[in-house]
Amino acid sequence: MAKFIRIDMGTRTAEIGACPEKYAGLAGRGLTSMFIADEVKPTCHPLGKYNKLVFAPGFLTGTSAVNSGRISCGAKSPLTGGIKESNSGGSFSQKMARLDIKALVFEGLPADGKYAVVKVDKDGVTFDEAPAEIVGAGNYDAIKVLQDKYGPKVGVALIGPAGEMKLSAANISFADPEGNIRSAGRGGLGAVMGSKGIKAVIIDDAGASAVPIARPEEFKSAAKRFANALTTHPVTGQGLPKYGTNVLVNILNEAGGLPTENFRRGRNEWANNIGGETMAATIEERGGKTTHGCHAGCVIRCSQHYVDKQGKYITSGFEYETIWALGADAAIDDLDAIAYADREYDEVGIDSIETSVAVAVAMDAGVIPWGDAKAALDLIRQIRQGTPLGRILGCGAAAVGQMYGLTRVPVVKNQAIPAYDPRAVKGVGLTYATTPMGADHTAGYAVATNILRVGGFVDPLGKEGQVELSRNLQIATAAVDSTGMCLFIAFAILDIPDGFNALVDMINARYDLSLTGDDVTALGKTILKAELDFNRRAGFTSAHDRLPEFFEEPCPPHNTVWDFTDEEIDSVLAF
Amino acid sequence: MAKFIRIDMGTRTAEIGACPEKYAGLAGRGLTSMFIADEVKPTCHPLGKYNKLVFAPGFLTGTSAVNSGRISCGAKSPLTGGIKESNSGGSFSQKMARLDIKALVFEGLPADGKYAVVKVDKDGVTFDEAPAEIVGAGNYDAIKVLQDKYGPKVGVALIGPAGEMKLSAANISFADPEGNIRSAGRGGLGAVMGSKGIKAVIIDDAGASAVPIARPEEFKSAAKRFANALTTHPVTGQGLPKYGTNVLVNILNEAGGLPTENFRRGRNEWANNIGGETMAATIEERGGKTTHGCHAGCVIRCSQHYVDKQGKYITSGFEYETIWALGADAAIDDLDAIAYADREYDEVGIDSIETSVAVAVAMDAGVIPWGDAKAALDLIRQIRQGTPLGRILGCGAAAVGQMYGLTRVPVVKNQAIPAYDPRAVKGVGLTYATTPMGADHTAGYAVATNILRVGGFVDPLGKEGQVELSRNLQIATAAVDSTGMCLFIAFAILDIPDGFNALVDMINARYDLSLTGDDVTALGKTILKAELDFNRRAGFTSAHDRLPEFFEEPCPPHNTVWDFTDEEIDSVLAF
Incomplete structure (x- = not known):
């Protein structure tokens, strides 16, 4: 029988029950959104005791259906103040499904302000203190430490420094089958996870049966x-x-819908330098991977391993929207620089769309010059340092716009408008x-x-x-x-x-x-x-x-x- | 016949007309609020072209009625996103009334991003470039420069560096009869004035007749x-x-309603050190003024000249709410330090309530230690420097709370809760x-x-x-x-x-x-x-x-x- 697990982070206790009847016919976003709408006080502070964070696999997750491994995360959003579902690849969802867990719900606030690692397996839920070396660390290293400790194949959901700082654009990161990073990027759900004192959630499906059909x-x-x-x-x-999704750069540029220099125009002259065709050629020439799946069973394989000139891995899941935001909206005509920024977003655990649009708004405010790749990277690295400017950036485009008194701030409900004018x-x-x-x-x-x-x-x-x-x-x-x-x-x-x-x-x-x-x-x-x-x-x-x-x-x-x-x-x- | 003056800051032109019938029976807040509700697009950006800024004296302003010299300022607030009326003392309002001006409305955005001084007298409206030495300068010096240029008795409304930076808590400052500073403090109307490129408005009532009765x-x-x-x-x-209003410190402390250390309790042990009785004794001992009016005709005279140990003027209009916020909410047990902070708020042109509550929230976040007067002054001075941290503080308590991931943020509609628990x-x-x-x-x-x-x-x-x-x-x-x-x-x-x-x-x-x-x-x-x-x-x-x-x-x-x-x-x- 499908399990519905409620975890109280105040007492560090778990209640493993049957899935309530009303959620039995739901999964993924349907489940997370109905649950949040039912149980979360709509006027609550998103980082406070009344918010809840819920993870749910989809109807077909865990089966042999191709491309069915996404995980839905739901809560009241610290960025928008509204309901949020954000989903991601990685191997977390399929392992949850194999353990027959319909939903994992996190409630309460930590009594001591410390970070826990919550482990879920066939025997139940256990709580460990987060290893000291991963608190404040980048996500790549943290995943290594966690998979060394809990097993190389466990599913991992975690927050980086951005989530620990409870920044409004912090994401929830997920390990993919190779230990690289996938993100439930939008709406700051990593800050909710941070507020609950959860550094990571480990899913170990060892001993689980196949999903019944x-x-x-x-x-x-x-x-x-x-x-x-x-x-x-x-x-x-x-x-x-x-x-990859970056095939869209040239298509949108041609269509006049590629927002450039903080949405001043829809076409620019350098788009091909950052486009999917150039990217694929660069990866091939350097010996990276042009195609790659974010979860087991993916046949679309729009991910890739973007590598440096020496063939060393920089980032994967290198998406059109990120490349657009830095490459066109912030006018940085340099794929390598954008790849290093994307890597840093994954390390710190922050939404690459929100933050990149915020970089362009910061350029518009004169904080750094237009198109300056080095200045942009320095700025993005300030998030991890927790400087005031890093925190402003990490709270998104609207925060940058407010602190610098701009009206040209591309947001709706406080969330940055993405890559299509x-x-x-x-x-x-x-x-x-x-x-x-x-x-x-x-x-x-x-x-x-x-x-x-x-x-x-x-x-x-x-x-x-x-x-x-x-x-x-x-x-x-x-x-x-x-x-x-x-x-x-x-x-x-x-x-x-x-x-x-x-x-x-x-x-x-x-x-x-x-x-x-x-x-x-x-x-x-x-x-x-x-x-x-x-x-x-x-x-x-x-x-x-x-x-x-x-x-x-x-x-x-x-x-x-x-x-x-x-x-x-x-x-x-x-x- | 009462005049209604509309000033377009885009074209730097003025239209002086009769007061529209629908506003004839209104004045002060009644007029500003009805006007904003009528003419401002409610969903507009507060710093954008659709917002308007209106000044209006009250029904009795300019007459011999005691205490009738307040000026109402109205606009859509950059801090709350709602309608705002904020009023102030000073001599501006009485001079407007004597010129028989029912309302001064500012519309549009400057074409060139430059700051103007708008002068209004019996002959109409003229526009000058703001003198270079007052852009970015503190308000005390700026008022001196303006009264040297336009006459020692003119009414002055102006913005300081905070308004120029369009910070959400920027106020509109007014010269009082001695050239000291009064503020329409709440809701960030100084940012609206800044967005319209208005450094100052001068009212010269030379040649005006007495207000008819x-x-x-x-x-x-x-x-x-x-x-x-x-x-x-x-x-x-x-x-x-x-x-002065600071008589309230001991009263509220006694009542258990004096919010202390970011609203953790309603009473503290040091309240008398910052209370009105101590303040009056200190002023008397140092040779300042314990009682003083903010505008001609005031019989309450709750203002004062707070002076340093050498008897030199530091600040006036030194209110209970400011002293509470730094003295109890931020636990700074030092009236002199609070007076220097108040002076800096007036110089930079920012709401002393909003910013002081923001200081206490910053202490709660660990940005500076509780009760550290020197660190607080350094923090407040960062506003004028335009540092990222100064901008966060200048955008108010909610901004500090968001950037530092706190839930203990005393605001309603994004505006700081003042001095009464x-x-x-x-x-x-x-x-x-x-x-x-x-x-x-x-x-x-x-x-x-x-x-x-x-x-x-x-x-x-x-x-x-x-x-x-x-x-x-x-x-x-x-x-x-x-x-x-x-x-x-x-x-x-x-x-x-x-x-x-x-x-x-x-x-x-x-x-x-x-x-x-x-x-x-x-x-x-x-x-x-x-x-x-x-x-x-x-x-x-x-x-x-x-x-x-x-x-x-x-x-x-x-x-x-x-x-x-x-x-x-x-x-x-x-x-």
Whole structure:
């Protein structure tokens, strides 16, 4: 029977119970969001005793379904003040699923202010003091110490120095199968983990049985059809494996939607120097890996090992959004410098999007010069040092904007707007404005249909069709985020109907259900409604669903402006 | 005919028109709040082009009515994100009134990023570049430079370095009749002034006629009765003139409501060292002034000249709330050190309450040691230097709390809670929670009835009667803030009915009206409703009307907790 584990960090005790009936039909984001909406006081301080942190694998996690190893983390966000689900790769989720743990809930605050390592295995939950050498240390070293102590194959969730300092953009880091780093990046959930005195959570699935499948033959057949959809779709079968997500730099630059110099324009002259094609060629020339999965069973393999000139590993999971933010938004025309910054973000445990956008805002404020790679790296390293400037940066773009008195601060609900200009990719602009998560491209990735022509085509520069596009993608995403699947499967299932059917079939076969596509839509709506309701009780209104006023300025080269009316924006999630 | 002046800082042009009909019956806070609610886009960036800054004298300003010289400043607040009225003494308001200017409105943003001095006199409005020596300079020197240039008697409103840096707690400073400094302190309106490129506004009333009085004999008689009430009431006639507002330190300490060490307890052992009695004795011994008015015509004279051991002026307007915040909340047992800090706040132009509470939060975070006067002064001086830490401090208590990951952050709507613990003076706690201004004791000073037994008595430690008390005081205050009167007149008019009647009679005689006490109440309600409606449109809900959760902890010595239900809190302004 699926376990539901509540851990009180005040008493360092665990209560291992059966999953409550109301959460039995939920997983991933569906479970984390319904739980937070049920149990967390919406007006609470995100770092205080009333907040809770919950981890949940998806419906299909732990099975042989490809790309199903994502872990959902949920809490009230210290960055946005609203509900937050942030998910990540790594091996944590699959091990949780194999231990048949539906959710791990962390409550309370530590009595002594010390950091614990919480270990979960088939025998239960144990608490150790965090080894002194990992407190304040970078995440790469900390993972080594933890895997030396607890076993080389254990799943690890941990916070770095940013989470220890409870900075608003601190992430939760996860070890991937090679001991490198994956992140639940957005919304500062690492600060919540830090506030609860949790340095790391170890999942050891030794002795666990395989995940049970109710109708195994049906599952096997559906899993094959599903994998086939992923490997044959041009985005998931070719573009992402070959160039990683960074394939988008040149595409967005061409589309005029690559925000440059703190969102002053949507195209620049140096984009190809930092683009996916250049990156892949560089990695190949240096003997790194151009393709690599963040969790076992991934067939998209959009990760890579980015290496230095001597072929030495610098970073992996080197994403388009990070490269955009430093490479275009902060005008740093140097992939190596950006790779070292990405490494530092992983070491300190901080959101690479939020922090990089904050670097660009700091440049706009004159803190450091535009495009100065060395100054940017020095600035980013101040986070780990805990200097006042490092703390400002580590609290995100809005904090930099406030401390330096700027109005050109690209945030919604206090969270940085990512890599697609909302004036040139208007569908994703509606997602930024309305998602309960704060500005987040992954919450309803209209870039797919606006730019990549996946799932049809809606003109990125026009308003027509965008409300429905953002709405439908947000609903679908809330459901996909509940499956444990990587969101990139959406490219394939939007275009290949049998891919979507196979996904539903796998869930049905796993749990002996008979869900239809309509049930998936209904689930997505239920999740969004719960999230919106939490935010309403936390004090959010439609006034918070607005982009910053500087998006009224035309964005070159198309010179389009953000021109949705309040009524149009408010209709996106009115269902 | 009363003038209504709109000044566009983008074009540096002024439009001098008649006061619009809808504002003709308003003045002071009534005018500023109705205007902001009418004309400012509630979701705008406070430092952006859609915000407006308005100055307005009160109904009785410029007349011979005692204590009627306050100036109201209004805008959307950079600190709270809500509507803000902040008022001050000085000679600005009386000169505006004598020029028959109902309101001065500043709109737009400077085209060139330069600072202007805007001069207003009987001939109109002129614009000069700010003298280079005052940009970045302290306010005392800047006022000297400006009065040398524009005349020794002109009214001056100006911003210091904090306003130039657009820090969220920057105030607007006003020259008093001696060229010393008074402040519209709360809510960061100095940052709005800075964003509009206004270094100073000069009011020269040379050649202006006396303020017209419709029924002069009636006015004269009422003014006499009114002055009589102020001079005979024990608070306004004795306590405040003798000890200043700092008379409250020992009173609140005795009452167990003097927040000490970041609101950990309500009483301490050193209070008398920083109290009003000690302060008055020190000033007398050193040859300073124990009593002094902030504007011409003040009979309460609660200000003073605090001097050093050599008798040299350090500061004036040295208020209880500032002395409490550094002296008890930050545990600095040294009046001289607090006086130097107060001087620095005036020089840099920043809210002494917000910043001092922020100092205590920084001590709680371990940035500097508790009670370390030298470290605190060094920290405060970093604001002027523009260091990252200085900017964090200058953005207030909430910013310090966020950057250092604390939950013990005494703010409501992002504004610091002042000098009265809401667990031991529960009526004012309801005011903190519900006023549209963010935590503000002056918005409904229930301390009067809870502690000073003015206007009756309501037990400070109980809940009974507090909802009505806070409501009635908030309504009355909104009206009083429209008269140009110093709020301290409330002590007298709450206890002496003829004082209140005389106030209404003066307004009637001035404008040839026949208002009653009910009209005054109706005005107060109208103002509050407009302010609440602005905040609602800006995104505020009842979720923002909550005190921080740490007030659930018992507050020694009475060990009472903050125990109002949400429903009770929400009933305060439900009229």
